[in-house]
Amino acid sequence: MILTRRNMLVTAGAGLVAGCDRLGQSPTFQKVLGLGEAGNFAIQRSLQQRAALAPEFDRTQISPIFRANGTHLPAGEGYARHIAEKFVNWRVQVDGLVARPLALSPAQLRQMPKRTQITRHDCVEGWSAIGEWTGTPLKLLLDAAGLKPQARYLVFHCADRMGNGEMYYESIDLIDALHPQTILAWALNGKELGVGNGAPVRLRVERQLGYKQAKYVERIEAVADLATIRGGKGGYWEDGHGYQWYAGI
């Protein structure tokens, strides 16, 4: 091969890119990169007031169409029956490290005090959609259930099965769980929550990205540690695909 300057540049470039790939696959280097993630979590949490609100918008700023993402229709007869029954037999269980486990129907959730907020949903891919969510503040459920002192995280178990056969799940810490904008939403833009957007109940945790906003929530489990839950990283995308548990960025 004749080593022209161009060849050298192309070879050096290809070597660099391949080197980056090898680095990216090395567990040690992944830990180094993970320092950035840990730093982001630490600094955002130290800069954020606990109750600092995500920006809210007015009705004129709502997206004409709110893009549904992830599961559009959970598979299986169980969910189909819930649709046919208009979700009257759906229950949101609150259990785990709580004093009084609960099982609430969507109708019972709607009878509780509610919060309406027009917020922006940001997908990890980069797009945003603004919608008006109405739902029950999660704090009210947790107060009713009585979190035990050991509880540090809430795990949201969902009714949608993902492509690889795993059920969707997500988790948040208590700072987000008790945040005033964290609600179990049952309405979007003044209408009952549609199937594509997580009917009958989905989580809104407004200071984080879209994949934290668990849809089709069936069970909320209070736990002391995420390591013993499923893959141990606190969520479907975290366990299987390396996404960041803290999705504030």
Place this chain on the structure above:
Amino acid sequence: MPNPGTSKDGKIFRHRLSTRLWHWINAVTVFVMLMSGLTISNAHPRLYWGHYGANFDKAWLTLPHFPGWATIPTGYNLALARQWHFAFAWVLAFGLLFYMVRSLWNGHFRRDIALSAREVAPAHLIADVKQHLRLDFETPGGGYNPLQKIAYSAVLFVLLPGLILTGLTLSPGMNAVLPWLLDVFGGRQSARSIHFLCAGGMAAFIVIHLLLVLAAGPINEVRSMITGWFRVKGGRA
């Protein structure tokens, strides 16, 4: 350590250690940021203005799919690209901060980057463009020429701070801390568009920068960024 401007054997001491160190750290960091950024772009290559923007909304630009050789990692892996991007973002942001403080402190900005009224006079700029077209980039004192100063100022004071601030604006967590950033940039999707425009500006700067290094004499230029010493044509210094 000699003072900048010191000359010896037809060479002048042009770049202090802080400048050289920052340059090479950035050479790596900016490439990682741009290439991991292209993976993130591939995840949703549409750009919008305003607060929201998704597939049903009007995009002002749809970027092409960037091939594997231009992205980090080479295969599509958004989670890993984000890990790269957000780890090196710390290096970029704090590197810039340290460099800025150091350059204010040691007079680098005032002495080497700031443009005098004489330099930005149209006649002088036109003369400088003509000199560039002759592939002659030197100034009598061995300092940066006006077009060079304008390019460096744009990178230092517009593109890099713009990238960092728009990047912060993309974070929903930071939106709760610094909501005014959304007002400054006109919404998250506008901030994302400006982030991409600044990244494009950086890419264009790098291409021009490398071409001009080649045209101006790559050995002398690269050596001066490693050792600090820059050979002046005809020993004019």
